Amino acid sequence: MRREIAKGGGGMLRRFAGFTGLLVVAAAAFLGQGEGTLAAGPEYGGALTVAVEADSRGFDPVKAGFLPSQARSIALAVEERLFDMDENGKLVPELGLSATPSKDGKNWTIKLRKGVVFHDGTPFNADSVVEHWERLMDPKNHFLGRATMQPIESVKKIDDFTVRFQLKHAWAPFKDAIASTNWIAAYIPSPRAVREGTHDRAPVGTGPYKFKEWIANDRLVVVKNPNYWRKGKPYLDTVVFRTVPDMQTRFAGLQSGELDMILTDRGASVLQARNDKTLRVYSSEASGAETFLFNTSRPPLDDVRVRRAVAHAWNQDFYIKASFKDTIATARDPFGGTIGCGDLGYLEFNPEKGRKLIAEYGKPVSLELQVTNTPRGREFGEIVQRMLKEIGVTVTITPLAQGQRNKKVLAGDYQATGWQLFDATDMGPVLYTNLFSMSELNFSRYQNPEMDRLLTAAQTSVNQKERQKALCGVAKRINEEAVFLYRGALRYNAIAKADVQGISRIDHGVIRVRDAWVKGAGKKGP
Amino acid sequence: MGFFWGKFVHLVVVVLAVTAVTFVMLDLLPADVAHEVAGQSATSRDVAAVRQELGLNDSVAARYGRWLAGAARGDLGTSLVTRQPVGEAIASHLPVTLELLLLAQLFALALAIPAGIVSAWRAESPIDRALGSAAFGLISVPSFALAIVLIYFFSLRLKWFPAIGFTPLSEGAWPNIRGMILPAVSVALVEFASLMRVLRGDMIATLREEFILFARAKGLPTWRILLRHALRPSSFTMLTLLGLHIGNLIGGAVIIETIFALPGIGRLLVSSIFSQDYPMVQGCVLIITVGYVAVNFLVDICYGLLDPRVRKEGSVG
Numbered sequence: 001m002r003r004e005i006a007k008g009g010g011g012m013l014r015r016f017a018g019f020t021g022l023l024v025v026a027a028a029a030f031l032g033q034g035e036g037t038l039a040a041g042p043e044y045g046g047a048l049t050v051a052v053e054a055d056s057r058g059f060d061p062v063k064a065g066f067l068p069s070q071a072r073s074i075a076l077a078v079e080e081r082l083f084d085m086d087e088n089g090k091l092v093p094e095l096g097l098s099a100t101p102s103k104d105g106k107n108w109t110i111k112l113r114k115g116v117v118f119h120d121g122t123p124f125n126a127d128s129v130v131e132h133w134e135r136l137m138d139p140k141n142h143f144l145g146r147a148t149m150q151p152i153e154s155v156k157k158i159d160d161f162t163v164r165f166q167l168k169h170a171w172a173p174f175k176d177a178i179a180s181t182n183w184i185a186a187y188i189p190s191p192r193a194v195r196e197g198t199h200d201r202a203p204v205g206t207g208p209y210k211f212k213e214w215i216a217n218d219r220l221v222v223v224k225n226p227n228y229w230r231k232g233k234p235y236l237d238t239v240v241f242r243t244v245p246d247m248q249t250r251f252a253g254l255q256s257g258e259l260d261m262i263l264t265d266r267g268a269s270v271l272q273a274r275n276d277k278t279l280r281v282y283s284s285e286a287s288g289a290e291t292f293l294f295n296t297s298r299p300p301l302d303d304v305r306v307r308r309a310v311a312h313a314w315n316q317d318f319y320i321k322a323s324f325k326d327t328i329a330t331a332r333d334p335f336g337g338t339i340g341c342g343d344l345g346y347l348e349f350n351p352e353k354g355r356k357l358i359a360e361y362g363k364p365v366s367l368e369l370q371v372t373n374t375p376r377g378r379e380f381g382e383i384v385q386r387m388l389k390e391i392g393v394t395v396t397i398t399p400l401a402q403g404q405r406n407k408k409v410l411a412g413d414y415q416a417t418g419w420q421l422f423d424a425t426d427m428g429p430v431l432y433t434n435l436f437s438m439s440e441l442n443f444s445r446y447q448n449p450e451m452d453r454l455l456t457a458a459q460t461s462v463n464q465k466e467r468q469k470a471l472c473g474v475a476k477r478i479n480e481e482a483v484f485l486y487r488g489a490l491r492y493n494a495i496a497k498a499d500v501q502g503i504s505r506i507d508h509g510v511i512r513v514r515d516a517w518v519k520g521a522g523k524k525g526p
Numbered sequence: 527m528g529f530f531w532g533k534f535v536h537l538v539v540v541v542l543a544v545t546a547v548t549f550v551m552l553d554l555l556p557a558d559v560a561h562e563v564a565g566q567s568a569t570s571r572d573v574a575a576v577r578q579e580l581g582l583n584d585s586v587a588a589r590y591g592r593w594l595a596g597a598a599r600g601d602l603g604t605s606l607v608t609r610q611p612v613g614e615a616i617a618s619h620l621p622v623t624l625e626l627l628l629l630a631q632l633f634a635l636a637l638a639i640p641a642g643i644v645s646a647w648r649a650e651s652p653i654d655r656a657l658g659s660a661a662f663g664l665i666s667v668p669s670f671a672l673a674i675v676l677i678y679f680f681s682l683r684l685k686w687f688p689a690i691g692f693t694p695l696s697e698g699a700w701p702n703i704r705g706m707i708l709p710a711v712s713v714a715l716v717e718f719a720s721l722m723r724v725l726r727g728d729m730i731a732t733l734r735e736e737f738i739l740f741a742r743a744k745g746l747p748t749w750r751i752l753l754r755h756a757l758r759p760s761s762f763t764m765l766t767l768l769g770l771h772i773g774n775l776i777g778g779a780v781i782i783e784t785i786f787a788l789p790g791i792g793r794l795l796v797s798s799i800f801s802q803d804y805p806m807v808q809g810c811v812l813i814i815t816v817g818y819v820a821v822n823f824l825v826d827i828c829y830g831l832l833d834p835r836v837r838k839e840g841s842v843g
Contacts, residue, residue: 051690055797056608057607057608058608058609065564065565142575142579144564144572200609201609215618215694215789216608216610216619216789216794217619217794217797218691218692218787218789219789243787244787245787246785249689249690249785252677252678252689252690253688253689253691255682256682256688256690257688258688258689401555403559403561403801407561440569440571
């Protein structure tokens with residue numbers, strides 16, 4: 001994954017835009033010696049207060065259903081997965097030691113770490129893993145993510161510290177299912193806390209921090225786990241996750257000193273923070289994208305000429321400048337730099353071509369565009385309206401509450417809408433559910449046998465090269481057929497006080513507090 | 527006794543009406559709580575399962591009946607989104623809002639009473655005009671705008687008060703109060719202006735009464751006349767306004783709680799409305815309604831205490 005860590009003096013970064021590439025390399029080199037920098041002086045003790053936008057929903061996968069982005073850093077502080085994943089999608093041992101696929105790719109044998117204990121004293125072993133997964137796979141429990149993990153047939157205990165995942169077919173995204181930070185099922189909870197029904201609002205895991213208290217809409221507090229199996233970690237005594245819905249307040253809290261770190265997507269704050277020496281901005285390019293989605297089953301957008309015409313009228317760069325103050329990148333594929341595909345036939349801004357295509361279509365075109373009833377949503381609507389006017393397409397804007405918009409999109413009751421393609425380390429499954437003709441989440445209602453073939457290949461092939469070729473094929477087809485348009489790449493931004501150290505990555509908006517420490521906290525030893 | 531019964535029946539009728547209307551209005555909203563619970567990547571089958579499980583397929587009347595029966599037994603249900611018991615959520619959010627409203631009222635009165643008295647006593651003088659202009663200025667500024675200005679000066683520039691958040695009383699009284707000062711002042715300043723103007727008007731009228739002239743003739747000191755003789759009979763309108771303002775205050779608190787990230791009822795209500803979490807919305811509305819009616823009831827009692835004539839004539843409410 002392409003990643004850039006911009007330090008406080010970001011104004012300089014812009015001034016020397018030409019050297020950005022060099023800086024990224026330098027930042028990567030700096031990160032490469034992460035452990036070395038830490039050895040130079042992590043300090044123990046102290047507290048970190050992190051502000052997130054919304055309260056968590058709960059941590060029991062069956063009850064909560066999914067893990068919204070604001071809850072991921074908390075889940076990661078308290079619970080652990082079998083594996084973590086590095087920037088290149090390689091598994092990094094956590095509760096699991098090794099994961100070995102069979103030759104046909106239809107089963108994976110996982111060796112587990114010994115001597116790990118949950119915060120409530122329950123020992124971690126094969127039973128904890130099997131019980132967790134069987135619960136999620138049991139249709140009676142109605143776990144919302146069941147459809148996603150449908151290729152998993154069973155999870156069996158081989159011995160006390162070995163489990164085997166049996167798959168229905170070879171399934172490349174299996175690694176994501178056991179290691180993604182976004183995926184609630186990947187986190188292994190204490191079987192006792194789950195059985196007693198307390199895990200949802202008082203999560204118990206094996207992680208570096210223990211849950212202490214959760215005051216709804218205000219704060220969730222975790223404290224250091226003194227028995228953590230990684231000796232010497234974590235560094236902080238306490239981490240407080242505060243819910244601060246208003247972005248300006250979050251930024252003010254950071255400036256006035258009540259908060260140490262915030263997550264944000266507002267361009268203005270990021271620009272302001274870059275010029276503030278006491279603050280430091282962390283950014284992470286993500287896969288997925290902000291999208292402009294079409295219903296390809298309804299006229300006039302069922303005609304590829306109209307879709308391509310709209311694509312030529314759409315000036316993504318202008319939109320990013322106007323709405324995000326250039327704080328997010330342009331997207332031409334859904335991979336956020338994780339795979340290089342070469343030229344993917346992105347339809348460049350060219351109203352002249354757009355007008356020709358509309359003339360070829362031969363009928364007047366008017367569209368109803370759904371946007372969220374937020375300032376940014378309305379801004380998007382107005383920009384589209386103006387751009388499409390250039391090619392003679394009339395746009396009516398319909399602002400809707402988010403829930404209502406989702407409902408209409410799911411029911412196929414729309415023409416065009418603002419949307420988002422979620423980010424994932426492996427975009428294969430996300431693209432599959434969003435574009436496969438028979439998928440229930442094929443929001444654009446796109447039907448194309450060649451697209452289906454490519455998506456299936458990306459799902460089932462275990463050959464890395466073949467998969468990549470298939471995924472690039474999918475991205476190319478999205479552009480050529482203008483299935484949807486890109487409104488910008490996803491980028492996660494976190495702003496922290498300069499004395500917050502040890503934050504190496506914030507991919508998918510997850511803050512890894514396990515490695516964080518605060519300069520001036522005092523103690524050099526645990 | 528009849529007085530209390532009358533008030534109680536009044537309370538029950540208001541609560542029934544308000545909760546029923548809220549229920550219906552929430553149902554008319556185009557958003558769908560099942561979609562909220564199931565999330566953006568849920569299939570229509572998932573959404574249908576959620577709807578079934580939450581009993582959302584029943585009619586509005588059936589759901590309202592079920593909620594009412596529960597509420598009558600003291601069971602307000604559980605949140606559809608976070609699965610937290612509503613009673614528990616309210617119990618944890620209510621003290622914050624109460625503290626905010628109480629402090630706001632205290633600040634407002636502490637400012638309005640002296641300012642109102644001075645304005646009435648020195649009516650049409652430069653000081654009265656200055657106070658009047660300040661009051662009109664404050665009335666026309668919404669509390670959230672005031673809040674942002676206060677945060678800018680007192681948190682970011684002077685660093686006197688925190689910009690966000692609530693510190694539980696368990697962590698010390700001063701940190702708790704310190705965090706509440708800016709939010710309370712934001713609400714109080716708007717409130718202060720109208721209270722002061724009303725008190726000034728009534729006081730000017732009272733100061734023209736014969737008993738004031740008589741007190742002056744007796745040679746009583748001015749402060750005594752103003753505080754002991756004129757203030758009490760002049761505070762009726764202000765007191766009524768104080769009761770009626772509770773509604774405004776709660777409205778202001780909703781916004782102020784969001785700006786200062788205070789975990790109060792107002793914020794709970796807003797986030798629940800957005801997710802159409804109707805048990806939570808109903809719980810909040812119930813508490814706010816009961817609070818509103820109760821405060822106005824207290825105001826009625828206070829009339830009697832302030833002026834015995836009200837009690838005798840029975841012209842309460």
